[in-house]
Amino acid sequence: MKLWHLAPLALLLSQGTAFAKNYGMAGCGLGSLVVKTDDKVQILAATLNATGGNQTFGITSGTSNCLPADKAAALEQQQHYVRSNLENLRRDMVKGDGEYLKGYAEVLGCNAQSYGAFKSVAKSDEAQIFRAPGAIAVLEATKTSLRKSTELQNACSNLI
Secondary structure: OOHHHHHHHHHHHHOOHHHOOOOOOOOOOHHHHHHOOOHHHHHHHHHHHHHHHHHHHHHHHOOOOOOOHHHHHHHHHHHHHHHHHHHHHHHHHHHOOOHHHHHHHHHOOEOHHHHHHHHHHHHHOHHHHOOOOOHHHHHHHHHHHHHOOHHHHHHEOOOO
């Protein structure tokens, strides 16, 4: 069997992983709702995702565990920012202010009027935010803290 026959399968398995949020290699779509993250049956998830173009529809519409392209791009930007600035963010959170914390608020879509509330939550929840290791855990913990405030839920447009 020639390896170029596997190219469509590889493409199918990689599609949607940029939009991934807690699912396996097959990405979002119907397969992610049925199979979850068990790597042993990701081929089943990929097959379900390919059936009737439901993965493409999910990405376009933001359904079936998929994020629409604009939200996926915002999430990727947030992840990159936190990975690149993790220690500086922690230092600024402990201080309660700083350029990295201000940039973080901007990446999370928080408007300028909400920055005071943002830095207050960041400072008070710093220990909880950095409890789990890694940039993605810090990002998710930050969003969880911010969602507790109605003001910040409304003021920060990218708490996806």
